[in-house]
Amino acid sequence: MKGEGPTYVKHIKAGVEAALKDKEALLVFSGGETEESVGPRSEGGSYFELADALGLITEELLPRVTTEWHALDSYQNLLFSIARFHEYTNNYPSKITVISHDFKKHRFVDVHRKAVGFPEERFEFIGIDPPVMSTDAAEGVKKSEGKTVEQWEADPYACDETGVLVEKRKTRGWSRRGDGYWDRCEEMRELLTFCPSGGVKWFEGSLPWRKG
Template sequence: MPSSTVTSQPTHLIIVCCHAIYLGGGSEDGCANESNWLIEPFQTGETETYIRHIEAGVAELARNPDTAILVFSGGATKRGRTSRSEGEGYLAVALEKNLFGLDTSTSTPTSTSTPTSTSTPTSPSTPTLRPRIFVDHYATDSYQNVLLPLIQFPLFAQELQARLGGASVEALSPSPSTSPSDTASDDTAGSQAQVLVMTATATDADADVDANLSRSTPTWPTELTIISHAFKRRRFLDLHVPAVRFPVARTTYIGIDPPFDPVRMPEIEEGDRLRGYGAWERDLYGVGDVLRRKRETRGWDEGAFRVETLGRFSPKARRKVENVLASRGRDDGRAPWESADAEDGTGT
């Protein structure tokens, strides 16, 4: 592959928490048509809010184009109906909408470059956001929405270097091994399907990422932004962020709620207090019967995550992230992204 362009490592992780799967649509209304989404009955009328979450994520990335990466976090939670992940669906929305008129092509623009997506042609000075947008294919609940992108951050950072170096990156690594037909059909995904194709074998860029990560100290974020519903703010800032041992003082939360009416909003807040915040307050890591079963029902496969993601780290770094992944609140080791980690190292 071409030699990497010298660029600073990302330090800011922006996470958009996914809530449903956009299948794609051949009609003109696309993501605006709720029938093109896989949603639960209680989510009726909320897909426009999910689009607003996506827009907020891209807007945050545009404000931090040199230091941040954006991750759409959500696994394939409805495998009985599609193997597409929530994160892939959100990326498809961002590409379909060509958000904010910013370039969303994978390649870095030059004076002779032509955008590879349906984006508006850009000048050489236009920031290219697409190389900085990634998908977490694994998360199945709100705790994992935070933890798993944090664990994958070094992989995303290394792949960013490969993308900016001119590599042709087809896979949105780290990604599960799926075939193109598993991801989405032409009928459901439209013209953007090719952007989401993942291959069963690693690309050259993936191999370079693995090689670089196995011999270097992983890069961890120093700043975190989370985008989800406003009524979940306390759940994330009081429970999830402290549980993964990321500093709350360096975390920004952007909450956007659906337009609930004055009667339903208190019901939603009370429901989250009992079944959302309350459940996680009693079981911070989601390892008890109730939250663990929900995770399994949504397709969580810890074995696959360990092989496909943790297996790409150096042995010493792998031990660090495995300890965090397996945390039950009883070990006193530091998470690799905690500030003191810079002193003891996590590389080979």
């Protein structure tokens, strides 16, 4: 959506604030190279650069900030941020806080979180909506999001090669990039490659955050 710059700044500030409150938190700016027209600039890297330009990345916080540059959709934002957390810390997160648009809360909390098998009691969502949600256009945005959620509910791991979700990844360059986490996140390999067929199935295999 156009005119979202100020909203992205609010998202960044909310992430920085959350990380400063928890001295063991890692702030991950997630998002890959989704637009050929801007070259090899990743969304995650752009968020970090903006945060740094705004003076939000202090000397104290810098060692606990990283970027994730492979994700091409909201599910991958969550999944790959977990993988990046492991790459950076050699551990897996005990708690996750996601910051996004508030109208995407159901998508993240009830679909993506369930897809990665992360416990709901240790999953927090902070929603900050763009200005459009306070205008007459809000209903259109909600309707569009409703369709997107339906697509994710029907294909939570984006496996249907004939589906909209896979097509979106292709248009964003998925075939040229891949995810890059296979070798470095052994405990997540099954989840990273999980692609069920024959209806909706949720991953039930072993995961580090399911232990204990």
